[in-house]
Amino acid sequence: MQEFITFVIIGLATGGIYAITAGGLTLTYTTTGIFNFAHGATGMFSAFLYWQFEHAWGWPVWLALPVVLLGFAPLFGIALHLVIMRRLEGASQATKLMVTVAILLSLVAADLWIWDPSVNRTVLPFYAGHVWKVGGVNLAYADLITLGVALAVAVALWILLTRTRIGVAMRATVDDRSLAVLNGSRPEASGMLAWAIGTSLAALAGILVAPKLSLSPLPLTLLIVNAYAAAVIGRLRSLPMTFVGAMVIGVAGALATNYVPKWDAGYPYLAGFIGSVPVVVLFIALLLMPQSQLRGHASTRTREFSRKPTWTGGAMFAAAVVFGGIVASRTLSDNDVFSSTKMWGLGIIGLSMIPLIGYAGQLSLAQLGFAGIGAITVAHLGREGQPIALLWAALICAAVGAVVALPALRLSGIYLALATAAFAVALDRWFFLLPKWHWGHHEYYVFKSGSLQIKRFDLPGVDITGDRAYFVFGAVAFALVSLLVVAIRRAEFGKRLLALKDSPAACATLGMNHKLTTLAVFATSAAIAGVGGGIYGGAVRSVSPNNFEFFTGLSILMSMVIAGLTSPGAALFAGTLLGTPLMINLFPDWTQLTTILIGLNGVALGRNPNGMVAAQLRPKWDPALKHPFVLAGGAAVIVAAFAVRQADLVGNWVMVIVIALSVVLISSVSRGIDNRKSGAPGGQPVLPEGMTAPPEKLGLSVPFTPEDIEALDRTLGLPPLTALSGGRHGS
Amino acid sequence: MGLEVNDVTVRFGGHTALDNISLRALNGQITGLIGPNGAGKTTMFNVITGLQPPTRGSVTLDGRDISKLPPYRRARRGMARTFQRLELFGSLSVRENIHVAASEFRRRHRSAERAGPTTETLVERLGLTAVADVRADQLPTGQGRMVELARALACRPRVLLLDEPASGQDEAETAAFSRVLREVADDGVAVLLVEHDMDLVMSVCDELHVLDFGKKLAQGTCDQIQADPAVRAAYLGESDEDTEALGGS
Structure with missing residues (x-):
């Protein structure tokens, strides 16, 4: 007592x-x-x-x-x-x-x-x-x-x-x-x-x-997650209820800490559960919350937009990714290729956020957790490298994703985010740390309390066990998933998702079951994340709970947000930033730089909520799609540069410079053509035939010639001076 | 048959937004619901469509109680509405806005003989051809209301609820609008109209209900309402010019 x-x-x-x-x-x-x-x-x-x-x-x-x-x-x-x-x-x-x-x-x-x-600090x-x-x-x-x-x-x-x-x-x-x-x-x-x-x-x-x-x-x-539970009990409003909730969580946690270790049989399995008590409380609190009223968004005109991607644009992007993957796999050093293979898995995890967060506007903070489940699935069911394990990863993650979304479906956005955060933390603290257990004669394990080995996939016809081959495989998988994301946006499903984001109330009054739609997109995105996790696992070959920490997941999400949650290009950015040694190679002494940069850029989101890709890159390269010759020419130069490099006629740097130049030129040439056509500022202004300079300069910085007078008259529809008697203006 | 609201009461804390209101909207008729701002008209729409659970009372559609159904199931029973504060899908084009609604309907009635109107006919019918590919949040309010109407019609409704559809519209738009409204009612749809434009209300409505501070003030034909002294007093004040406005055209 x-x-x-x-x-x-x-x-x-x-x-x-x-x-x-x-x-x-x-x-x-x-x-x-x-x-x-x-x-x-x-x-x-x-x-x-x-x-x-x-x-x-x-x-x-x-x-x-x-x-x-x-x-x-x-x-x-x-x-x-x-x-x-x-x-x-x-x-x-x-x-x-x-x-x-x-x-x-x-x-x-x-x-x-x-x-x-690495220094141990204590506060008394x-x-x-x-x-x-x-x-x-x-x-x-x-x-x-x-x-x-x-x-x-x-x-x-x-x-x-x-x-x-x-x-x-x-x-x-x-x-x-x-x-x-x-x-x-x-x-x-x-x-x-x-x-x-x-x-x-x-x-x-x-x-x-x-x-x-x-x-x-x-x-x-992460103490914050425990406090969320209390805040949710108070429905983010009532302070007295929040206080009571906090006390309940505190006492439940303390009692679990004391009594669970005394139960020998259960302790190994529940050790992680002690830390998850607040998370469980949070889930229960979410289940008991009353259904929130459907609301429209009429009062706020959002500054965020989602441009409809074209098939041509999507295909060009996919082709560029695969080609870039091939080039990189042939030119990078062994070490760099090995440490970059994981970028594609991370990229696919980034892609999984596009339909859910970018299109449907539903927040999930657990995508990396789903990826972890996907990797575990592939490790267990793909022991011989069966590619079918990826399908299982997708299915299992879809099911788990639906279950996670269920309690939050009745509630509005912020609670869904909290439910997914709670789930991710519960995975971190408990599920991923579970030891082996026996049930009947079978032995089960998650991570074997250590790390899991993952065999690279045994594809028919191609051998992808080597790092370079696996890198290209990753690029192809990423390109395919990016096309899937484009397909979702262009299909009816994508329109429904955007509609749901814009006005849940209107969706409901049109007969759309918004809960089912949310559930579907949540499951879809969890499935994509699961596949990403499987491919990520194959890249690093040995995964441990550390690979799927909640915190890393936040970094992926943030890089996606910075680059723009509706663009597949953002996932490429996230993968490159977090999955390659690029930043470490560039700034070897600044280990925290990546995270700080991500953080600072994210802070600037308030100003430009659409992200880098949509705001900066797309306007520059989209015009190229309208000029197939420019595009083809640029592509030809790039392929030629690569071929010449393969033949060992030039070095890496020459190839990289030529490719970079062509990419820039594709953009500027096609924009130049557009400008010339429209006569918009930036290109040469279009002058009426016969005029020597823009009218505002005539007689000031250039002489006012008779040809100019004629041209002006023609443009204004006046009879030519020569037709008039006298020719008073004659020179 | 049509829509029936029985003894609906809605309280927000101590404030009674609707006090024991009953009304009916019959198929093929346009029923007006008028009253000063804050009378509870939009709350009534929210109760009917299921966005706002009533404190007491019930809603029936074609004789079947739909009070317990969530909003989307009511919509599937044939209820559609527009919103006073526009609820367009801002990131979709006008055509896509209508298409979302039309495809939602088609999916549920794939084999049925009553195929819904196509997106293109609706775009044309409501005069939206010129702006069909414009993003919905770029539209002026008047056209936005037309898009909402098109979206509602794409669901092939049996009951159509319109919340101040003419506010923000110019005269030409209002004229086009009232023509469409009449056609819709003639097809056998029960139309419930909330509107402040009295010319429009008096010219299209078959029956009127007047609300004031959550209470039903009067009910009857346009002529009866115009003659009703209680309505004149509460809704318009007692000055003669205002009474003129009500009896106006």
């Missing part, structure tokens, strides 16, 4: 930390409508900062604590609001969420950069070692302090939101921002206040929880 009480108290203290985190999350969400995924990362960063001040520099607690909680954190929150968040007005829910994911990635990368992750709890004995139960001061602080924070937040003028104004802002402005409230002020308080609370939670976990970036960042 004493033991039970002890663990309940510990659980309540942990619950208090969740409550502080969830309170800050709910505050920013209700006030600004932005669900801050980076909430945990902010807390993590603050905890490191506190460690730096208090531990490394030896500042006293009374100085270090206020500097972090009242100085750094609120200023950081205000900066977030001013620089990033307030620009997100009118962006879709998915974009808003992605921006906060980008902040999360940047913070983690910055943290790993500043504080060497406040009043370490002091306990208070009540009736034989030892209560640590730290736990009591945490609990007290949590209660105080909860009450203060509640009073702020319901009993003060500014609090009511904060809640009004999210309901109808323009209306709130008309009624004299200043959304800027309440937004800033919300971000300042929210960030401080995140920092407080980070500092309080750091002694309980080790001071390392990922566990602290």
